[in-house]
Amino acid sequence: MFKKVLIVDDHASANSGVLEVLDGLKIERECVYKSQYCDDAQLKMKRAVLDNDPFDLLITDLSFRDDHRPEKLTSGEALIKALRVDYPKMPIIVYSMVDLLQKVRVLVNEHQVNAYVCKGREASKELKLAIEAVSNKQRFLSQRVQNALSTKNNLEITDFDIELAKQLSLGKLQNQISEYFKDNDISPSSVSSIEKRLNKLRIQFKADNATHLVAKMKDLGLI
Amino acid sequence: MFKKVLIVDDHASANSGVLEVLDGLKIERECVYKSQYCDDAQLKMKRAVLDNDPFDLLITDLSFRDDHRPEKLTSGEALIKALRVDYPKMPIIVYSMVDLLQKVRVLVNEHQVNAYVCKGREASKELKLAIEAVSNKQRFLSQRVQNALSTKNNLEITDFDIELAKQLSLGKLQNQISEYFKDNDISPSSVSSIEKRLNKLRIQFKADNATHLVAKMKDLGLI
């Protein structure tokens, strides 16, 4: 089982909820550290390594409120991305309200997150299971996002598609998007290719037109 | 100060955060009740009135997770609306992650909510202030949503506008929306009126086209 743990959550009471779970797992309170800011969390991690007493588990939320103080890392995802550069093997558990499959997919596949627990009624139980699983080198996903990684849900939505939809949602016209892609060396960039891709997306999302498509993708949290 | 309080939040640890605040205000724990479901909360309220020992404060979240069990009231807003029918004067404090001004506006103006506290780093302090304010018959809004009620932000977005944008986001064409409005006796319903109204909205939201408009309004939580 883990000894030294860092909890990152801007909401103090959520923080204490995690503490109770750690109590139940016989993890000593002196070895549990808390942080309400991502930048601060990163600092604590680095300092611990320098002090030759690194953390062996990170539990973090995803969304953090803006504050009076300016931050470099403004989200849990940014924090994880930054930490993975230096500590690719450090166990990370995400503990968040978000239950979007696409988010889970990205975090697990691209950022090698070890567990994803959705906050909710049964969150404490699931968090306990997650910690135990990760401690045994296993992956854990909340019931609610269980099938995030199953291939049938993964209908090959590429970064290009996301970027395309994002540009659309910014109100750009197809030829403006084409120019934007050319400027940023994104291929394909022709207007007709963009049309074609949008067609596929509309079919995939059962959308009647571009507006409908953007609305649906926003609902899914893809953009 | 209040004596008998009901806390409604599906997340247990958030619940305990509120408890600590109530401790600080010398409200006895035996008089503080908790509920993880809106239906259950409504039941507790009714029962308390029947027992001639009604609650004198309700503190509730807005969003509740779907669960295995089917609910009539699936959101804090629905709960508040239902309670206001029977108890129009009962003090209600909303305690939520949501910081959309439009939501605050509706809750305060239409549902006569007495305070709105945003969950976040300073939430406990603000919740304490809110309870004290409401206890003194005053309204309280979190710093973050302070200007929700100031008129300059309220640029006269009507129900019609919301409905129009919603129809757009469903992928309908302007003439389809026109027919829909005619069928549902919503006026005005002509295509050109719809065009005109959309024009105003686009200017108001600084949107370049319909897709952009829907994206922006979705970001603001208006639709």
Next chain:
DNA sequence: AGTAGTACTACGGTAACCCATAAGGATTGC
């Protein structure tokens, strides 16, 4: 080298959207 398959690009007709203008009806103020 030839063929087939795939992906990107280009073009054209139809329909929807955008915008300006104007007619008809209701309300308000003089």
Next chain:
DNA sequence: GCAATCCTTATGGGTTACCGTAGTACTACT
């Protein structure tokens, strides 16, 4: 009673999106 104003509706022209078709470039396989 009349004019002014506002709102709804109607019309037309320019622009853009939509969608099918066709051409071109690249790759892979025989």
